[in-house]
Amino acid sequence: MGLKIWLNDGLVDESEAKVSVFDHGLLYGDGVFEGIRVYGGKIFELKAHIDRLYKSANAIRLKIHKDPEILMENTETTVKANHIEDGYIRLVVTRGVGTLGLNPLVCKESQIIIIAATIQLYPPELYENGLKIISANTMRNHPLSLNPQIKSLNYLNNILAKLEALDRDMLEAVMYNHMGYVAEATGDNVFIVRDGIVYTPPTAAGSLEGITRSIVMKLARECGYEVIERNLTRYDLYAAQEMFLTGTAAEVIGIVEIDGRTIGSGRPGPITRELLTKFEKYTRM
Ligand code: PXG
Numbered sequence: 001m002g003l004k005i006w007l008n009d010g011l012v013d014e015s016e017a018k019v020s021v022f023d024h025g026l027l028y029g030d031g032v033f034e035g036i037r038v039y040g041g042k043i044f045e046l047k048a049h050i051d052r053l054y055k056s057a058n059a060i061r062l063k064i065h066k067d068p069e070i071l072m073e074n075t076e077t078t079v080k081a082n083h084i085e086d087g088y089i090r091l092v093v094t095r096g097v098g099t100l101g102l103n104p105l106v107c108k109e110s111q112i113i114i115i116a117a118t119i120q121l122y123p124p125e126l127y128e129n130g131l132k133i134i135s136a137n138t139m140r141n142h143p144l145s146l147n148p149q150i151k152s153l154n155y156l157n158n159i160l161a162k163l164e165a166l167d168r169d170m171l172e173a174v175m176y177n178h179m180g181y182v183a184e185a186t187g188d189n190v191f192i193v194r195d196g197i198v199y200t201p202p203t204a205a206g207s208l209e210g211i212t213r214s215i216v217m218k219l220a221r222e223c224g225y226e227v228i229e230r231n232l233t234r235y236d237l238y239a240a241q242e243m244f245l246t247g248t249a250a251e252v253i254g255i256v257e258i259d260g261r262t263i264g265s266g267r268p269g270p271i272t273r274e275l276l277t278k279f280e281k282y283t284r285m
Contacts, residue, residue, distance in 0.1 A: 004081040006074050006114035011081055017113070024107055025094025029154035031111075032056040035248045036089040038079055038116070039283045043089065046072055048211045056150045057093060057110075064093050064110050071112070078114045088119035088249070094153065122171075122250060127276065130256030130268040131245070133185070135234055136161035136173035140183035140206040148183060148206045158186040172245065174237065174258065177206040182232040188247035189213040192232065192240035193271045199236070202229040212246040212279070219278045225271065234259075242269030244276075251283075252276040 002014030025031035034049040050068050057064050064071070075089060091114050098107040122131075138161040141148055146157075158175070165173040165186070174190060177183045182190055183206035190207075191200045198220045203209045217227045237243060241264045243255040252275050254268025263269075268276075 003115065003117060004078065006078040006112070008112050011078065019094070019111055019113070020097045022097045022099065023094050023111055024096065024098045024104060025092070025111065025153055027098070027100070028095075028102065029152065029156075030060070030062075030104055030107075031092060031094035031153040032060065032062060032151055033093070033153060034089075034091045034151065036075075036091065037119070037248055037283070038084050038087045038089060041079075041085050043075060043079060044283055045211050045215070046075060048214075049091070050075075052151060052209070052211070053091060053093065056152060059147065059150045060152060061104070062093065062095055062110060064112070066112065074112075075114055075116075079116045082116045084116045084118075086119075087117055090115040090117075092153070119249065122253065126171075127253060127268070130254035130263075130266075131171060132257040133170055133172045133174060133255055134165055134168055135237075135259050136164045136175050136186075138164060138173075138175065140175040140177050142178050143204070143206055149203055149209055151208055162186040172255075175206075176234065179205075179231075180233065181205045182234070182237065183207050184210075185245050185247075188245035188250050188253075190232070190237075191216070191244050191246065192237060193242035193269060194236075194240055196225065196271070198225050198227045198271065199230055199232060200227070201232050205231055210246055210248075212248055212251065215282060216246045216252060216275055216279060219282060220271075220275055223274060223278065237263075240264070242272050244268070244272040252279050 004011040005017035036049045037044045094111040096107040096111045141157045161173045189210040238261045254272040
């Protein structure tokens, strides 16, 4: 017996969890999703993720045929049915079954998928030693074409940047927007520290409004650091004393090199380490 997967209105065995080849999520990447952590049996920031899911869906005019409260219950049920203590939830809503044509209006009903499983984490050494990354040549989606605040099933832009990193034996890449300002990494938000001040690009620069990002901003302020949302250039990254990425999977991870330039001392900086510790405590509260 495999995992229990939530499909629309109930749980089915993994082997039965199938979607149509006419689903527009598959045919066109027409859908939205969330990646959510489970810590100590508790779903982390479920409400924030559900809110973002409905906002993404609304932005692409996808009607989710279920109230958010019910979807939250379904998510809880899926986690419990699979006895997940520490793990990862993938919540996907597609446009549903349609025809071989772009027209989303022929799709009668959205398709809801909830997977609760374990998560592949970065090894602890990477948190100790920090990541080396690159600047991607692939520009982040222009906000007027597909706004990066929409967490859609269309991740090709990020995947192309990720391939650039993997080609160089690295795990992440910073993506820049059409103005040349830092947008985000392929699946994480970007922060730097300069003279004790924490900077992150505004989401208008072309990034997802990361849930980890907002918690880390709050925790940094609680620690007494000034946090400023400001456009950052490639030079700002090169000149940073510390740099880190935030995201559901990575949590808070230090960056020690970008494009061959060492950041700070070449080790994750003190504020980065402090914020990781604070974040870990926060997830276990
Ligand atoms: N930017 C992008 C493009 C993302 O996809 C983030 C920022 C960070 O947002 P949160 O809300 O997670 O702090 C994301 C989230 C994965 C994976 O499997 C990726 C994300 C989340 C969970 C898992 O690579 N990306």
